[in-house]
Ligand SMILES: [Zn+2]
């Protein structure tokens with residue numbers, strides 16, 4: 506069983522899988538750092554397992570993040586474009602400007618127009634080479650619209666946007682399973698779920714019972730199961746994406762792949778981190794959040810107000826810390842990390858944590874003590 510180690514970083518918390526005493530790792534974890542703690546602008550630096558292409562959740566002030574880390578950001582998932590969630594975007598572009606790479610930005614409409622407006626505010630008359638290309642993926646009601654903004658074209662779209670219908674609320678990503686939910690902030694605010702790939706375990710007893718010896722064929726079985734899992738509805742059933750007549754050479758015998766997967770493999774869900782911020786608490790948003798956050802290992806959720814200020818929370822379309830605790834309990838998450846605290850509680854931010862803890866025991870906040 507892998508250990509989870511929480512570290513206080515520079516104004517944030519990072520989570521790392523240090524493995525067990527023998528150094529064995531259980532499941533790849535998604536590292537994260539609340540760049541401005543639980544009090545400052547929302548900005549979460551995400552370490553994606555198995556790659557150096559990292560991510561960010563929201564783009565609040567980020568000048569404290571070393572340039573080398575900003576350079577490793579490949580994807581930015583924006584909840585909405587209020588200034589406290591986007592003010593760091595220009596700095597991110599600045600850090601990546603002269604690098605031949607793609608910087609993907611996801612968020613609710615009208616994201617592409619908002620990003621282009623920011624870039625139009627600068628003068629690009631001198632050296633505009635084939636440096637960074639910003640690709641906006643705008644989440645609409647039933648489609649994602651992708652607009653490419655190449656530096657060499659002065660961040661003006663060189664081609665018409667590509668519109669892709671949305672079958673389910675999933676964003677394709679090479680290393681993570683990314684889901685999202687639309688929330689209510691008087692505009693749409695988008696919540697995100699980032700999940701590492703599942704791990705396939707072989708049941709040694711079932712293998713012996715089937716009279717099969719382990720060998721390289723098990724790797725092939727696992728890889729077919731993993732591919733099928735990615736294609737299955739909801740990403741839960743490892744044999745669903747395979748044709749019935751698919752067969753595999755197992756220890757010298759040709760056997761049906763689906764049956765072998767059912768008999769020999771168990772799927773352990775990958776580490777899941779869910780990010781929810783800036784939303785009104787309604788029956789609909791509650792249902793969407795609980796569905797998105799169910800069994801998350803880490804649930805990052807705003808807890809801006811105390812219950813005594815619930816009327817204010819409602820009027821500005823935000824959650825209370827108590828509601829964040831209730832959501833964590835209903836979604837049965839591992840840990841709740843509270844953030845986006847209102848400055849009005851500067852005398853005692855701990856009160857927000859205490860209110861959430863009355864609903865759910867495992868609550869953390871960062872940079873308030
Ligand atoms: Zn907002």
Ligand SMILES: [Zn+2]
Nearest residue numbers: 587589590783
């Ligand atoms: Zn906000």
